[in-house]
Amino acid sequence: MSQSQYLDSINDIISERITIFKENNSITHKNTIPDNGNFPLTNNQWLKIKEVICVYVDMRNSAKLSATNYEKSTASVYELFTGAAVRILHEFEAKYIDVKGDGVFALFNKNEVFRALTAAVSFKTFAELTFKKLVNEKIDNINIGFHMGIDQKTVLVKQIGLKDDQSRDSRKNEVWAGKPINMAAKLAARSNDNELWVSDRYYKQLNNDLVVKSCGCSNGKETNEKQELWDDLDVSGDNNFDFDKVYILKSIWCNRHGKEWCEEILKLDNE
Secondary structure: OOOOOOOHHHHHHHHHHHHHHHOOOEEEEEOOOOOOOOOOOOOOEEEEEEEEEEEEEEEEOHHHOOOOOOHHHHHHHHHHHHHHHHHHHHHOOOOEEEEEOOEEEEEEOOOOHHHHHHHHHHHHHHHHHHHHHHHHHHOOOOOOEEEEEEEEEEEEEEEEEEOOEOOEOOEEEEEEEEHHHHHHHHHHHHOOOOOEEEEHHHHOOOOOHHHHEOOOEEOOEEOOOOOEOEEEEEOOOOOOOOOOEEEEEOOOOOOOOHHHHHHHHHHHHHO
């Protein structure tokens, strides 16, 4: 690095970052995401949290919306999609929620497998029945939809940025290093509007008939014939994923039993 290549202040920043890079990191092991949002900011101090679950949702075809040509419609669509996503995931007590462009991801602890699923299916139901209908009635020349994915794995996390002081606004945010957010986003990108894609390492914990089989209804009518809800897909040859199989859910909450099923599934995390 040439000293004349940057401003002196930028040279100082780069030199500091290189020094920190060469130091050993301090890793504190945690079983759960901090409830108080107390993530490290000090250099080289990270938390390692076991088996965090990431629910990732984003909007399909949002790139076709324009803040120039469709400013009011674009604002309304983002307000509906992102606003609902954040609030629904919050209602299911996600331990961390972040917005990335038109995407939202929520993190749950390893012992909240079924809570994460009920949150995802609740948003999926909203997205299919309400979001798509309202938006495609409002904007008839763009087919707007959604993507969803879930993965689970251990992460490293800390805040990276600048400390607050009297002369500067907050310029820091949490950085989550590890697979689950990245994989959940990639799963979501592969999904269609009526699908929720989850990794096999997350799916293997959904070992209950309330989750893997239907309530016995078909088109709103009770048939007492419970159907398998999930399809599987081999992705062992896809380098985008670090697992071999995904499971795909196409159903939403039943209009007769959805509330009841959601309440019962939420109880499963405590068993």
